[in-house]
Structures are given as C-alpha cells and as structure tokens.
Amino acid sequence: MSAQPDRPARPDVTEPPLTLSGIRKTFGRLVALDDVSLEIPRGRTTVLLGPSGSGKSTLLRSINYLEHPEAGVIDFGEADGNGRFALDRPLSAKQVRALRSRSTMVFQQFNLFPHLTALANVTLAPIEALGQSRSAAQERGRELLEKVGLGAKTDAYPDRLSGGQQQRVAIARALAMDPDVLLFDEPTSALDPELAAEVVAVLADLATEDRTLVVVTHSLAFARRVADKVVFLEDGKIGLDGSSDDFFESTDPRLRRFREVVSSV
Numbered sequence: 668m669s670a671q672p673d674r675p676a677r678p679d680v681t682e683p684p685l686t687l688s689g690i691r692k693t694f695g696r697l698v699a700l701d702d703v704s705l706e707i708p709r710g711r712t713t714v715l716l717g718p719s720g721s722g723k724s725t726l727l728r729s730i731n732y733l734e735h736p737e738a739g740v741i742d743f744g745e746a747d748g749n750g751r752f753a754l755d756r757p758l759s760a761k762q763v764r765a766l767r768s769r770s771t772m773v774f775q776q777f778n779l780f781p782h783l784t785a786l787a788n789v790t791l792a793p794i795e796a797l798g799q800s801r802s803a804a805q806e807r808g809r810e811l812l813e814k815v816g817l818g819a820k821t822d823a824y825p826d827r828l829s830g831g832q833q834q835r836v837a838i839a840r841a842l843a844m845d846p847d848v849l850l851f852d853e854p855t856s857a858l859d860p861e862l863a864a865e866v867v868a869v870l871a872d873l874a875t876e877d878r879t880l881v882v883v884t885h886s887l888a889f890a891r892r893v894a895d896k897v898v899f900l901e902d903g904k905i906g907l908d909g910s911s912d913d914f915f916e917s918t919d920p921r922l923r924r925f926r927e928v929v930s931s932v
C-alpha cells in the first residue's frame with residue numbers, strides 16, 4: 668500500500684477483499700468488460716481510472732447489478748459464502764436484493780427526490796428498506812448531514828441546494844444504508860470547481876475512515892489524494908492493478924500518455 672505523506676498510517680484490515688473474477692459484459696458486439704478480475708481491499712479506497720469508454724462505469728454498475736454481466740463472480744468474501752454471486756445466469760430478485768444490500772452507489776447526477784427534504788432523502792431507504800424506526804433514522808440522518816457539512820440544511824429541498832450540497836446529501840444518503848462497499852461514479856464531474864472541492868473534502872475525509880470505497884474519477888489530483896489502490900482500465904481490460912505509486916510513477920508509455928492527456932484538460 669503506498670504511504671502518502673498527508674495520509675495517516677492505518678492498521679492492516681484483515682477482512683477478506685471483495686473479489687471480482689472473470690467479469691464479462693457485452694453490449695451487442697461491443698465487449699465492454701473482457702474477463703475482468705480484481706480484488707477490492709476492505710477498508711481502503713480503490714480508484715478506477717481509464718479513458719472514456721474503457722468500461723469504468725460498467726464495472727462499477729456491475730458491482731451493484733445495475734448492469735448484468737454475462738459471466739463472472741462477485742464475491743464479498745463472507746465466511747458463510749452468502750456473499751458470493753455467480754453471474755453466468757441472471758440473478759433472481761432475491762439475489763439482486765441481497766447483492767444490493769452490500770453496496771450503495773453515488774451517481775454523477777445526485778438523483779435526489781425533488782419532493783423530499785434533505786433529511787427525508789437520507790432517511791427514506793433506511794425506513795423503507797432497512798425497517799428502521801423514523802426517530803432512529805432521523806437521528807442518524809441528522810448526524811450524517813452534519814458529517815457532510817449540511818447540519819443547517821436538513822429541511823431544505825434539493826432545488827434550494829447547490830449542486831455540491833445536493834451531492835453531499837446523496838453521500839449522506841448512501842452512508843445511511845451503512846453498506847459494506849460505497850461506489851462513486853465521477854461524483855464531482857457535474858460540479859463547478861469550487862463546489863467539487865466541497866465534495867472532494869467530504870470524500871477525502873471518508874477515505875481516511877476504514878470504509879471500502881470504489882471511486883471512478885477523471886481527476887488525477889483527487890485520485891492521488893484518496894487512492895490506496897489504482898485500477899487502470901483500457902478497452903474493457905485491466906491495464907494496471909497496483910498501488911497509487913505504481914500508477915503515478917509508472918514509466919509505461921500508455922500510462923504516461925494517459926496521465927499527460929488527463930492532466931491537460
């Protein structure tokens with residue numbers, strides 16, 4: 668694991684990783700994911716990088732079964748084997764619920780319910796899907812909104828919040844599900860730079876906690892700040908699977924070129 672100067676050393680996490688094996692996803696004749704296998708370490712931040720169209724979103728969405736791969740296994744590494752999902756046949760509704768209970772996705776476009784306040788957006792799924800009492804869900808929801816810097820906005824509706832504030836509500840909403848794995852698909856790319864900075868600060872804070880995060884981003888600065896592990900995708904295949912330093916210091920011409928092109932936009 669790369670030691671980064673601004674990140675405190677953390678104890679080793681002994682829980683088994685989330686393992687993806689042989690994931691294949693096609694769209695017609697296009698092979699979006701071609702036999703992708705990788706381990707996502709627990710309690711760490713894994714960043715997915717790669718050119719546009721390389722399969723980053725498809726891979727992230729596959730972990731949440733928003734895409735349905737045709738082959739492969741997703742294994743959350745639980746001792747009783749319940750967290751193992753073979754994808755060569757479509758998952759049943761029950762399996763989909765079981766798989767989705769283990770990960771929560773934060774989207775580029777926030778996807779908040781416009782008719783609900785910030786707090787109601789955060790508490791809806793814990794009440795409806797996890798069966799929490801309203802009062803317990805609201806207490807936790809207030810704590811989480813406080814955590815993302817929105818303690819004063821609990822009663823605000825999304826149209827009264829900036830994009831960065833909306834995305835922070837979406838992050839609080841994901842945290843309220845207390846998932847094993849949090850998935851972020853370009854969480855800041857729809858935001859102006861100063862609003863993106865607020866969201867990056869929240870994510871950088873989450874990355875110092877022992878949470879399992881998987882983040883797709885085009886921002887190398889952000890990747891460098893939060894990544895324990897970097898996976899570089901290229902044409903639906905893994906081009907690099909290593910530490911942050913392995914990626915940023917690689918002299919591989921393809922990676923150098925990618926770093927140069929991305930840094931210049």
Ligand SMILES: Nc1ncnc2c1ncn2[C@@H]1O[C@H](COP(=O)(O)OP(=O)(O)OP(=O)(O)O)[C@@H](O)[C@H]1O
Binds near residue numbers: 722
């Ligand atoms: N629903 C779909 N139908 C058809 N093709 C799709 C679909 N979703 C993705 N693809 C194709 O699969 C490939 C991988 O797409 P994906 O969205 O995973 O790329 P990405 O790495 O996330 O790109 P970006 O950085 O632009 O978001 C691309 O060629 C894309 O056009």
Ligand SMILES: [Mg+2]
Binds near residue numbers: 723724
């Ligand atoms: Mg994408």
